[in-house]
Amino acid sequence: MGDTIKLGIILLIITSIAAVILGFSNSITADKIVEAEAMVSEEARREVLTADKFEKADVQLDDERIHDVYKGLSDSGEIMGYAITTATSGYGGNVEIITGISVEGKITGIKVVKHQETPGLGANAQNQEFRDRFKDKSTEKELVIVKSAPKNPDEVQAITGATITSNAVKSGVNLAIELFNTKLAK
Template identity: 45%
Template structure:
């Protein structure tokens, strides 16, 4: 019995020290991790709305008013070139084949999709993960938000984008997300 208590006490000390080291490590790195995530978010906004020089997030009350029950829209930022509003960046989360899929879409004030970028995903490598490839993102560029976007094998029409081969769930998730963004833009942000 005495030996069991001794082993339990040693195990308790080891786990207490390990927990303390992890807590200290977390407190030291959490601020830096937040900075890196903010920089990555700003870089992605610049990629999807390259005509803007700076971005300002919408106030929380205005965001909830605009978004309504579209809970997949996580953020909306206004893009400015000097003091002129040139467009909006939407951060959206949808359910892909491999779980949550987060992407950004930039829309100009003229109602054109400037860019799209997948930020996080758990999609299958070589299939749904191809949503991060330029050929997929580029198929959205210049599309008007006036019409519903649809994915096809060989896009020809103004509202058609490239479908990902053997990744129907991923393709549909992103296209449906872009269509939600398109609808919110048309209902609340277009002039």
């Protein structure tokens, strides 16, 4: 019985030391992780919208699926468009995308920044070929996912075998379109 207590105390000491070390490591790296995520988001905004700088937009977000909105500005301060981050439900979890929309009301690009979709299927939402299907679409109407070649300007062809993921991306883009039309378009 005494050996069991002795081993329990040793195990308690070892795990306590490990917990302190992990907590200390987390406190040291937390700021660097936030910085790295901010850099990735900035890079994604630059991919979806051509602008010299980005500034967080002062807009009321009424939908929890819309995470943030940035204005894309020229060097002279002229608004070039908006980069809107949304997260909607996909097959494996939330699909977070950034949608670029020009002040003229055209989608300038999309970028999937986080997802938990199936490799080889839903994960193909990150592929340039799929992302380009949204480019230059108008914000006048909501987009619709179709399984065959699009026949109308508001249609986007789904990823083969990943309709749920395709619909998640479309829903995120449509949230950005709705926000643009109701609160950002002039």
